[in-house]
Amino acid sequence: MNWLLIAMRNILRDATRVTSTLLIIAVGLAALLVGNGFMLSTYDSLQEIAMRTEGHVIIIDDNPDPVLGGSHQQLTLSNWQATQEMLWADERVLRVLPRARFEGMISKGNKSAVFFGSGVDPKEEFRVHGPFLRTSGLLDPWLTPQDTPDIMLGKQLAQTLGAVTGDLLTLQTKRSDGTSSELVVRLAGLYYTGTPEIDNHTLMTSLTTATTLLDSNNISQLSIYLNQREDSIAIQQLLQEQLEGVTVQTWQQRAELYHKVRSLYDRIFGIMGLIILIVVFLAVSNTIALAIYQRREEIATLSALGTKPVRIYTNFILEACLIGIAATTIGMLLAYAISNAVNLAELMMPAPPGKTEGYPIFIYISWPHYFITSAVLIITVVVASFIATRNATRVSIVKALS
Amino acid sequence: MNTRLKLDAISKRYGGDKNSITALQDISFTLTEGEFLAIQGPSGSGKSTLLNICGLIDNPSDGDYYLNGISVAQLSISERCTYRRRDIGFIFQRHQLIPAMTVYENIAYPLLLNGVQPKQIKHDVNQLLNTMGLEHRRKHLPKQLSGGERQRVGVARALIKRPQLVIADEPSASLDHQHAHAGLQLMRELNKQYGASFLIASHDAFVIDHCDRKIELLDGQLKASP
Numbered sequence: 001m002n003w004l005l006i007a008m009r010n011i012l013r014d015a016t017r018v019t020s021t022l023l024i025i026a027v028g029l030a031a032l033l034v035g036n037g038f039m040l041s042t043y044d045s046l047q048e049i050a051m052r053t054e055g056h057v058i059i060i061d062d063n064p065d066p067v068l069g070g071s072h073q074q075l076t077l078s079n080w081q082a083t084q085e086m087l088w089a090d091e092r093v094l095r096v097l098p099r100a101r102f103e104g105m106i107s108k109g110n111k112s113a114v115f116f117g118s119g120v121d122p123k124e125e126f127r128v129h130g131p132f133l134r135t136s137g138l139l140d141p142w143l144t145p146q147d148t149p150d151i152m153l154g155k156q157l158a159q160t161l162g163a164v165t166g167d168l169l170t171l172q173t174k175r176s177d178g179t180s181s182e183l184v185v186r187l188a189g190l191y192y193t194g195t196p197e198i199d200n201h202t203l204m205t206s207l208t209t210a211t212t213l214l215d216s217n218n219i220s221q222l223s224i225y226l227n228q229r230e231d232s233i234a235i236q237q238l239l240q241e242q243l244e245g246v247t248v249q250t251w252q253q254r255a256e257l258y259h260k261v262r263s264l265y266d267r268i269f270g271i272m273g274l275i276i277l278i279v280v281f282l283a284v285s286n287t288i289a290l291a292i293y294q295r296r297e298e299i300a301t302l303s304a305l306g307t308k309p310v311r312i313y314t315n316f317i318l319e320a321c322l323i324g325i326a327a328t329t330i331g332m333l334l335a336y337a338i339s340n341a342v343n344l345a346e347l348m349m350p351a352p353p354g355k356t357e358g359y360p361i362f363i364y365i366s367w368p369h370y371f372i373t374s375a376v377l378i379i380t381v382v383v384a385s386f387i388a389t390r391n392a393t394r395v396s397i398v399k400a401l402s
Numbered sequence: 403m404n405t406r407l408k409l410d411a412i413s414k415r416y417g418g419d420k421n422s423i424t425a426l427q428d429i430s431f432t433l434t435e436g437e438f439l440a441i442q443g444p445s446g447s448g449k450s451t452l453l454n455i456c457g458l459i460d461n462p463s464d465g466d467y468y469l470n471g472i473s474v475a476q477l478s479i480s481e482r483c484t485y486r487r488r489d490i491g492f493i494f495q496r497h498q499l500i501p502a503m504t505v506y507e508n509i510a511y512p513l514l515l516n517g518v519q520p521k522q523i524k525h526d527v528n529q530l531l532n533t534m535g536l537e538h539r540r541k542h543l544p545k546q547l548s549g550g551e552r553q554r555v556g557v558a559r560a561l562i563k564r565p566q567l568v569i570a571d572e573p574s575a576s577l578d579h580q581h582a583h584a585g586l587q588l589m590r591e592l593n594k595q596y597g598a599s600f601l602i603a604s605h606d607a608f609v610i611d612h613c614d615r616k617i618e619l620l621d622g623q624l625k626a627s628p
Contacts, residue, residue, distance in 0.1 A: 001507060001510065001511070001514050006502045006503060006507070007502075009501075009502035009503075009543070010501075010502045013501065013502065297498065298498075298500055298501065301494070301498040301500065302500065303483070304457070304459055304486060304492055304498075305486065305487065305492065305511065305512055305515065305559075306483050306484065306485075306486040306487020306488070306490075306512070306515050307483075307487075307515060308483060311515075397454075397459045397460075398454050398459055398460050401459075401494065401498065402450060
């Protein structure tokens with residue numbers, strides 16, 4: 001007796017209702033998979049931003065600056081060159097970038113603005129930021145030692161000052177010994193991140209210029225970029241053991257936005273997933289319950305012939321499984337098609353809060369997620385059918401056959 | 403002849419004490435091995451209720467019921483299911499074939515339930531299909547059969563496992579005279595071949611005349627003693 005074939009015939013007997021149930025499951029699954037693909041893509045982007053901005057592993061000195069403690073300016077990491085050389089010897093390490101953070105006032109003529117600056121290795125810095133830090137109006141060569149030191153401004157900060165590439169500007173800051181420092185610099189170009197808080201208030205210059213301005217060889221942090229992000233924890237642990245008086249963190253410990261967004265999305269898509277599972281559960285329960293009602297004579301006949309209730313259960317559950325498998329296959333194909341269409345269409349999301357620019361929608365197609373989500377849905381279908389088929393054994397043989 | 407079935411003062415009531423309806427009252431009769439017994443009576447006389455009790459589909463309210471000398475009146479659901487699967491064959495008024503099963507599968511099903519080996523099932527079903535002239539219909543679904551063919555499949559399904567007792571409820575009700583006659587002839591032939599006892603509820607005089615013996619029910623009571 002081919003029960004699978006019998007289940008198929010039973011499904012085809014009620015093709016209209018089965019089709020609607022099948023579509024509910026398939027569309028629900030497609031929505032889950034597309035949403036999940038968007039979520040994964042967003043997580044990946046945020047991880048990438050966090051890693052490119054801060055590095056995979058970050059060395060900082062948490063001790064507050066004795067004079068400027070608590071401010072953006074924190075130049076407490078000394079003797080970092082030895083650490084940098086040590087790290088270059090490690091084949092897992094791709095780049096080691098020093099960063100000196102400082103703050104002060106920038107002026108052009110009678111226009112002034114507060115700035116938060118970074119002294120960096122310019123070429124490497126822009127290289128590691130990649131597409132997340134875009135530039136415009138660059139002078140060539142830029143941020144390299146010149147007679148007049150160069151800086152780059154956040155696009156909005158330059159607009160505030162009315163500065164254009166090539167203009168001379170004055171930087172004023174306070175050194176760690178409490179004295180003031182001033183330096184005339186040339187605007188070598190603009191950068192923008194799409195985050196107004198950064199583009200309105202930040203500037204970058206070479207570490208050499210920052211060292212001259214601040215009269216200190218100390219830096220704020222040493223950012224380590226690795227060939228494989230999976231090595232982050234191993235490197236962090238190694239450095240924490242080897243280096244004294246500093247704090248070594250992985251990118252995850254500093255990726256506040258990533259964790260916040262992930263927590264938010266997990267909740268949103270979790271609730272969405274739950275709602276879809278409930279819809280599927282109800283749709284399948286309804287289909288099976290109606291099938292039981294319509295086929296009560298058949299159930300009664302099977303019982304009269306001496307069929308055990310478990311066999312009757314199994315027949316209905318097998319039918320539900322087939323519906324589930326067919327629906328999830330259609331759902332996966334639908335999600336695959338939608339994801340590819342959206343990716344090819346290069347649609348843009350509107351700018352999120354705190355940003356001035358939208359970002360392209362990209363939907364990941366993750367087959368492990370496809371199969372796991374489908375398996376969860378099939379389990380839901382089986383559970384729903386199992387609960388619904390309990391009614392099948394309550395069918396009175398006498399009443400159904402009379 | 404051994405007694406196949408014995409009913410001893412069987413009653414069946416529906417509903418509570420105050421508003422109860424008596425469907426059967428004090429029914430007693432016996433059925434011997436290989437006997438063909440007709441239960442006659444108008445609609446609502448209690449024929450189907452009696453068949454349900456004899457077929458272990460329903461429990462009596464009072465009285466005792468013996469199948470092959472064993473009291474089976476108050477068995478559990480599971481025990482009744484086992485008896486039905488093993489010892490009782492049913493021929494239903496509307497045939498009640500399983501729509502998603504082919505003719506072959508419908509007939510083979512009782513054997514499958516009884517754990518018969520696939521090879522034996524194939525042999526037995528093919529033999530019966532031949533006997534009943536249904537070989538050419540083996541792969542057809544019930545909806546593709548005529549009324550007479552459906553009845554023959556229903557009879558074959560009831561007899562394939564060689565049950566000790568066959569319960570037939572109005573087996574000719576949905577058939578014309580020609581098919582009803584053929585169906586009855588078939589049951590008699592198989593009755594001789596397999597030795598099953600038949601309990602047939604009918605108000606078709608033709609069917610009743612072809613039985614060994616008849617009992618008559620009126621308002622839930624036995625009118626003529628066996």
